[in-house]
Amino acid sequence: xxxxxxxxxxxxxxxxxxxxxxxxxxxxxxxxxxxxxxxxxxxxxxxxxxxxxxxxxxxxxxxxxxxxxxxxxxxxxxxxxxxxxxxxxxxxxxxxxxxxxxxxxxxxxxxxxxxxxxxxxxxxxxxxxxxxxxxxxxxxxxxxxxxxxxxxxxxxxxxxxxxxxxxxxxxxxxxxxxxxxxxxxxxxxxxxxxxxxxxxxxxxxxxxxxxxxxxxxxxxxxxxxxxxxxxxxxxxxxxxxxxxxxxxxxxxxxxxxxxxxxxxxxxxxxxxxxxxxxxxxxxxxxxxxxxxxxxxxxxxxxxxxxxxxxxxxxxxxxxxxxxxxxxxxxxxxxxxxxxxxxxxxxxxxxxxxxxxxxxxxxxxxxxxxxxxxxxxxxxxxxxxxxxxxxxxxxxxxxxxxxxxxxxxxxxxxxxxxxxxxxxxxxxxxxxxxxxxxxxxx
Amino acid sequence: xxxxxxxxxxxxxxxxxxxxxxxxxxxxxxxxxxxxxxxxxxxxxxxxxxxxxxxxxxxxxxxxxxxxxxxxxxxxxxxxxxxxxxxxxxxxxxxxxxxxxxxxxxxxxxxxxxxxxxxxxxxxxxxxxxxxxxxxxxxxxxxxxxxxxxxxxxxxxxxxxxxxxxxxxxxxxxxxxxxxxxxxxxxxxxxxxxxxxxxxxxxxxxxxxxxxxxxxxxxxxxxxxxxxxxxxxxxxxxxxxxxxxxxxxxxxxxxxxxxxxxxxxxxxxxxxxxxxxxxxxxxxxxxxxxxxxxxxxxxxxxxxxxxxxxxxxxxxxxxxxxxxxxxxxxxxxxxxxxxxxxxxxxxxxxxxxxxxxxxxxxxxxxxxxxxxxxxxxxxxxxxxxxxxxxxxxxxxxxxxxxxxxxxxxxxxxxxxxxxxxxxxxxxxxxxxxxxxxxxxx
Numbered sequence: 001x002x003x004x005x006x007x008x009x010x011x012x013x014x015x016x017x018x019x020x021x022x023x024x025x026x027x028x029x030x031x032x033x034x035x036x037x038x039x040x041x042x043x044x045x046x047x048x049x050x051x052x053x054x055x056x057x058x059x060x061x062x063x064x065x066x067x068x069x070x071x072x073x074x075x076x077x078x079x080x081x082x083x084x085x086x087x088x089x090x091x092x093x094x095x096x097x098x099x100x101x102x103x104x105x106x107x108x109x110x111x112x113x114x115x116x117x118x119x120x121x122x123x124x125x126x127x128x129x130x131x132x133x134x135x136x137x138x139x140x141x142x143x144x145x146x147x148x149x150x151x152x153x154x155x156x157x158x159x160x161x162x163x164x165x166x167x168x169x170x171x172x173x174x175x176x177x178x179x180x181x182x183x184x185x186x187x188x189x190x191x192x193x194x195x196x197x198x199x200x201x202x203x204x205x206x207x208x209x210x211x212x213x214x215x216x217x218x219x220x221x222x223x224x225x226x227x228x229x230x231x232x233x234x235x236x237x238x239x240x241x242x243x244x245x246x247x248x249x250x251x252x253x254x255x256x257x258x259x260x261x262x263x264x265x266x267x268x269x270x271x272x273x274x275x276x277x278x279x280x281x282x283x284x285x286x287x288x289x290x291x292x293x294x295x296x297x298x299x300x301x302x303x304x305x306x307x308x309x310x311x312x313x314x315x316x317x318x319x320x321x322x323x324x325x326x327x328x329x330x331x332x333x334x335x336x337x338x339x340x341x342x343x344x345x346x347x348x349x350x351x352x353x354x355x356x357x358x359x360x361x362x363x364x365x366x367x368x369x370x371x372x373x374x375x376x377x378x379x380x381x382x383x384x385x386x387x388x389x390x391x392x393x394x395x396x397x398x399x400x401x402x403x404x405x406x407x408x409x410x411x412x413x414x415x416x417x418x419x420x421x422x423x424x425x426x427x428x429x430x431x432x433x434x435x436x437x438x439x440x441x
Numbered sequence: 442x443x444x445x446x447x448x449x450x451x452x453x454x455x456x457x458x459x460x461x462x463x464x465x466x467x468x469x470x471x472x473x474x475x476x477x478x479x480x481x482x483x484x485x486x487x488x489x490x491x492x493x494x495x496x497x498x499x500x501x502x503x504x505x506x507x508x509x510x511x512x513x514x515x516x517x518x519x520x521x522x523x524x525x526x527x528x529x530x531x532x533x534x535x536x537x538x539x540x541x542x543x544x545x546x547x548x549x550x551x552x553x554x555x556x557x558x559x560x561x562x563x564x565x566x567x568x569x570x571x572x573x574x575x576x577x578x579x580x581x582x583x584x585x586x587x588x589x590x591x592x593x594x595x596x597x598x599x600x601x602x603x604x605x606x607x608x609x610x611x612x613x614x615x616x617x618x619x620x621x622x623x624x625x626x627x628x629x630x631x632x633x634x635x636x637x638x639x640x641x642x643x644x645x646x647x648x649x650x651x652x653x654x655x656x657x658x659x660x661x662x663x664x665x666x667x668x669x670x671x672x673x674x675x676x677x678x679x680x681x682x683x684x685x686x687x688x689x690x691x692x693x694x695x696x697x698x699x700x701x702x703x704x705x706x707x708x709x710x711x712x713x714x715x716x717x718x719x720x721x722x723x724x725x726x727x728x729x730x731x732x733x734x735x736x737x738x739x740x741x742x743x744x745x746x747x748x749x750x751x752x753x754x755x756x757x758x759x760x761x762x763x764x765x766x767x768x769x770x771x772x773x774x775x776x777x778x779x780x781x782x783x784x785x786x787x788x789x790x791x792x793x794x795x796x797x798x799x800x801x802x803x804x805x806x807x808x809x810x811x812x813x814x815x816x817x818x819x820x821x822x823x824x825x826x827x828x829x830x831x832x833x834x835x836x837x838x839x840x841x842x843x844x845x846x847x848x849x850x851x852x853x854x855x856x857x858x859x860x861x862x863x864x865x866x867x868x869x870x871x872x873x874x875x876x877x878x879x880x881x882x
Contacts (some may be wrong), residue, residue, distance in 0.1 A: 025594050025736070036593050038773045134591070140737030142583075142591035149590075150575070150583035152477050153466050153757035278743060281722050295466070295754035296581030300743035302719060313736035316594035328769055332479045 007040035008323040011073040013047045013094055014084035015054040018108060018135070021312030022082060026319070027060040037320045039327035044077055070094050074101055080130070080322055082315060083107040092116065099123045104326065106318045108135035108311060114212035118222040125333050130325055132318025133217065137163065137210040138287050140310025141303035142317070147218050148334055151293060156218045158292030158440070159257035163210040165285030165305045166201035167233050167253040169193045171270075172283055175241050175250060181234065193285045203232035204253060204268040211255040211268060214289075218257075220337025221264060221345045229350040231269035240360060240432055243388065243402050244272050247358075250280040251434065265348045272358055272436045278302075292440065351411040356385070356436040359405070361420075362398040362429060370401055373420055380416040382408045404436070448481035449764040452514040454488050454535055455525035456495040459549060459576070462753030463523060467760070468501045478761045480768030485518055511535050515542055521571070521763055523756060524548040533557065540564045545767065547759045549576035549752060555653035559663040566774050571766055573759025574658065578604065578651040579728050581751025582744035583758070588659050589775055592734060597659045599733030599881070600698035604651040606726030606746045607642035608674050608694040610634045612711075613724055616682050616691060622675065634726045644673035645694060645709040652696035652709060655730075659698075661778025662705060662786045670791040672710035681801060681873055684829065684843050685713050688799075691721040692875065706789045713799055713877045719743075733881065792852040797826070800846070801873040802861075803839040811842055814861055821857035823849045845877070 026043055034040045045065040073081050074097050081098040085091050091109050098105050113136055124131040134144045162168050166188055173184040188194035200206045208230045216222045233253050244251050249272035258265040273280045278300050282288040287305030292298055304310040325331045363369045388402040467484055475481045486506040514522050515538050522539040526532055532550050539546050554577055565572040575585045603609050607629055614625040629635035641647045649671040657663045674694050685692050690713040699706040714721045719741050723729040728746030733739055745751040766772045804810045829843040
């Protein structure tokens with residue numbers, strides 16, 4: 001530190017899908033990337049439990065040190081630690097250990113960042129080292145550094161993200177092919193878009209992790225996963241997708257941030273989006289982030305949110321940028337947060353958000369029930385904008401009744417749903433509730 | 442230079458639409474932006490022919506020096522010159538004069554950059570100062586710096602840009618309302634999207650300027666405007682838009698770059714784009730850039746390409762980034778160009794590009810002419826994929842005949858069109874020729 005240097009030494013933890021891509025890019029493009037950084041980039045150590053095997057087939061490895069002990073990355077010969085092992089405890093020890101020893105850190109670990117992002121930022125700033133998070137959200141799409149550097153004149157007013165490719169693939173397959181959720185999930189698995197255990201993806205939790213990172217970066221607001229209302233796509237049915245289509249809407253799993261003054265709504269759940277909106281056209285396993293900003297107005301960023309080379313692209317860009325900073329001797333990590341520093345933001349409890357709703361009941365006695373449902377909604381101040389009841393039920397089988405509401409508080413809707421529930425078995429399973437987003441701009 | 446400093450002094454040339462926005466942001470957000478830069482940002486001088494009048498209503502002006510002489514910006518008390526006067530000669534003198542005096546430069550001047558970008562980059566690098574071009578392309582959408590910094594691991598394989606809001610507004614109005622070009626142009630004027638003289642916008646020349654800047658930044662390739670085939674939207678007719686819709690295509694004015702090895706296609710013209718592609722959904726006066734990159738795959742960036750605050754957002758982000766660099770004493774301007782340095786790129790002559798075509802003739806004798814047109818196309822190896830002939834002509838009035846071709850060389854098509862022309866007056870006006878782009882990814 002404090003003086004110009006001839007090279008920057010890199011240590012990589014984890015040679016999985018992304019780590020292997022990072023290694024390849026840094027080895028093959030070493031010369032050009034070093035020129036971009038303004039300093040020679042050199043990988044000095046790679047740590048992985050199966051490093052020897054995972055490095056097979058790579059040439060140009062040169063004098064690279066290979067180890068299975070993460071602590072080897074804390075040795076003095078490493079300047080930047082690239083953490084790609086995932087998980088929490090070992091990654092946490094590595095990241096804090098590296099920062100303590102004044103090493104810069106590049107990480108794709110959204111789970112860790114969603115809970116400890118603030119502490120990691122603060123320590124990196126205190127130590128005067130670099131911190132690269134680009135790969136943690138949106139894979140190959142430049143988002144984090146763009147918000148941190150290129151939109152610095154803006155206040156964030158709204159954020160709407162399709163941040164989980166698996167969920168988007170499933171919802172789109174359901175929409176295009178009118179197949180049930182389970183079949184679409186199986187297709188995602190067959191195409192390699194879904195893990196053996198897809199819970200993290202389809203439950204919305206992966207999206208919530210990413211939302212937490214974006215909130216921290218954009219607003220210096222770190223509410224933690226517990227403060228983000230999170231609902232997955234497991235209950236979205238073919239029927240809802242079909243009704244959505246009739247209404248000119250498409251169902252997407254969105255991460256949503258809205259700010260009103262110093263209050264922040266942050267939530268993850270399925271949303272009906274107008275068919276004319278760009279987010280409705282984000283297909284397959286792609287990701288997109290739609291921002292509403294004070295100066296630029298709406299912006300959208302679209303691309304691949306996962307995969308070896310897209311994610312490696314983000315890791316390498318961070319690495320080159322940090323190396324360039326280190327080469328110039330003094331590292332100044334820009335603090336997170338938007339225009340105002342925002343010292344006193346608070347999150348809005350889910351009960352207090354206001355939105356429009358799509359409700360679907362499966363009713364066995366239509367003529368009697370529609371009135372009762374409408375009355376219960378009215379009792380709680382929930383105003384209905386549309387009732388759709390296509391099928392008449394003959395012989396008592398259940399048929400769908402769909403109601404759309406005007407904007408209302410979640411609290412009022414919940415109270416109305418409770419009253420409707422008390423009407424009894426005639427309504428069958430719990431209703432489908434999908435929030436509708438029409439977008440201000 | 443060479444040592445840390447307590448403040449960075451800014452001089453602004455031009456207080457027009459954008460300049461006023463930049464001033465407002467830098468004055469109102471001075472404290473936060475200085476914190477982001479890691480150094481105090483101070484506007485020391487504003488130069489404009491009518492500065493006094495244009496500054497009316499602004500508070501916080503403090504000890505700001507106001508002048509009508511651009512040379513005052515070359516005085517030693519200015520560190521960064523923000524050039525927002527536009528035009529070429531005076532802006533050129535100011536930019537080169539500033540760089541010569543080791544001042545950093547931020548500019549939105551796409552016309553100047555399209556012809557002198559390489560020289561400006563080289564001089565800035567030689568002088569060890571900063572250069573910010575973000576505002577020259579895509580208004581508030583972060584593009585230039587994103588390509589330069591955040592996508593550094595990628596080779597650019599393709600670029601497709603909607604870079605002129607006026608043209609996009611006109612084409613969309615024609616599409617949505619099925620109105621003729623002149624009426625859509627008048628609407629654009631009424632809404633403030635078109636200048637009194639809209640030639641630069643609708644002729645494609647503004648888009649070509651921006652394409653030149655992007656080529657330089659992304660590939661270190663500076664062919665100059667003369668090497669970019671440029672065609673505007675003046676001849677696009679309602680009829681073509683209607684046929685496009687029948688074919689599932691939308692007409693957009695695109696800047697296109699494709700690379701094959703070390704050869705670069707660069708061109709600007711109306712294009713039929715599949716309705717399912719995101720670019721087909723870029724509405725109104727918005728801009729978008731779709732990139733095809735070696736690691737990330739396809740990326741899209743969307744937002745407002747013009748206007749006071751969007752463009753000011755870009756200028757301020759550049760200014761803050763450069764000030765941050767200056768504050769640390771040593772400024773290292775990253776060279777332009779993508780992964781490989783690309784020393785020997787050449788542009789592909791328009792005659793040699795290969796694409797699919799939409800052709801429309803207005804024919805007064807259908808039964809006779811379709812065969813003759815098809816024969817002439819065949820004579821030159823142009824293969825027809827579809828012929829559409831909806832109306833029968835009765836009594837000799839002209840009716841449209843539309844032909845779609847498979848991929849063919851522009852040279853072959855031109856030769857065929859020449860042969861068809863020789864068939865004489867029966868074909869009326871020159872045919873409409875619109876290229877079709879189906880996108881690889």
